[in-house]
Amino acid sequence: MKNKSKNSRWQQTRRDFFTSSASGLGSLALTSILAENAQSDEANPLAPSFAHFAPRAKSCIFLFLAGAPSHVDLYDPKPELVKRNGQPLPKELTEKVRFAFIKKESAILMGSKSTFTRHGECGMELCDYLPHVGSCADDIALVRSMHTDAFNHHPAQLMMTTGVPRFGRPSMGSWFTYGLGCETQNLPAYVVLTTGRGSSGGVSNWTSGFLPSTYEGVVFRSEGEPILNLNSPPGFDRKMQKEGLDLINNLNQSRLTKQGDTEIASRIQAYELAFRMQQAAPELVDMSDEPEHVRNLYGVERKEPGNHSFRGGGPNVYKSFSTNCLLARRMIERGVRFVTVMHASWDHHSNLDAEIGYNAGMLDQPAAALVKDLKQRGMLDDTLVICAGEFGRTPLGENRGGNKQNTGRDHHPYAFSLWMAGGGIKGGQVHGKTDEIGWAPVEDGVHVNDFHATIMKLFGYDHHRFTHRFKGLDVRLTDQGGKVVDKLIS
Secondary structure: OOOOOOOOOOOHHHHHHHHHHOOOOOHHHHHHHOOOOOEEEEEEOOOOOOEEEEOOOOOEEEEEEEEEHHHHHHHOOOOHHHOOOOOOOOOOOOOOOOOOOHHHHHHHEOOOOOEEEEEEOEEEEEOOOOOHHHHHHHHEEEEEEEEOOOOOOOHHHHHHHHOOOOOOOOHHHHHHHHOOOOOOOOOOEEEEEEEOOOOOOHHHOOOOOOOHHOOOOOEEEEOOOOOOOOOOOOOOOHHHHHHHHHHHHHHOOOOOOOHHHHHHHHHHHHHHHHHHHHHHHHHHHHHHOOOOHHHHHOOOOOOOOOOOOOOOOOOOHHHHHHHHHHHHHHHHHHOOOEEEEEEEEEOOOOHHHHHHHHHHHHHHHHHHHHHHHHHHOOOHHHHHEEEEEEOEEEEEEHHHOOOOOOOEEEEEEEOOEEEEEEEOOOOEEOOEEEEEEOEEEEOOOOEEOOOOOOOHHHHHOOOOOOOOEEEEEEEEOOOOOOOOHHHHEE
């Protein structure tokens, strides 16, 4: 179990005792407990807490490329795949494989048209769509041997974010805020920023699952009000609002005393946080205090390409994603524990060459700027940056409905790539290797749950011991297995 306080979670808490006691002390004790924000984890579930051992990472920014980018077109060069372009695969390789759309009888290999260049002292090969990321090569670890269990988007996104391909489980961000708490009282511990058309998994990618909703991701908008209806209506001053909030909280506390429902405690926390955020959030999204060179580094004012009518595109996608990356740094700087920067979609079943170029152009500059900016501020050492999708894309071309125009790639859970930087990651390395066409790992394979176990170690947790009691079971992020990949840790 997580070591958040002296008492284990399965033991009766002080709140349980007082709310169940017939002594009449419940209401008085509850008021006292809830006032001890800095002294009691029961009063403030987001109070900074303790891990199993000294953490390397204190916060995380997860660039989630929903829809799944093609590893063989961005991260994993395959000359043999190019050489065998147009050839079928042996039937024994595909007969037991399940595809989302590919028709096996007419499927053929499709070589990548991307060119790759070596970067940094480490000589990491990356697609020429990613020159800015390439300039960070000596700070990042590129994992080319990832694999997962699900071949459709929603379950695979759940696998990546919650550890299992099913609904109802806490996301990574929820687990880490549950374990480590938060270093700010004026912003949520876990924030989500979105760009593009939305992911298949939606809110299930940042849900708190069976944990109290205090640990759920809070979606911020990158333009206008950060959260709709956060500001008070005209004529309703802060004093009036505080009086109303106190009344609501008193009623909620009375109900909590009778029911002992942790969701009521979460509601109290949410109301109080919203009140504090009314002052903190506008300052956060007002980036007029950022120097021009920093804004230019992220490309906040860069122009949208002329053709942006792609599945991951839109009139303001480049600006929005750049702004979200800069906002993520500002949030971490202010004590937010976990930020997910979500972009969709990378689901290139057709028109791959044009669309992956557009998406990579959106990603490249701000993602690299984030790594560089954190580094020059001395924040990269304890901030983990992750850039990943939910799976890869097939070396075979898409031939849905028997179509022979192979202009895209199908879903591919058997191999994909991701990269990480900071937070205790050993940069300047390529970990793992896939076969000559990028079909499956042949060296140092990393399952999604291995990835989770490794991240948990970076945050100071033994993934076997970091659990939550739910329906009589000690549940963990890595229930399906997982081992720490020590080669990735510096």
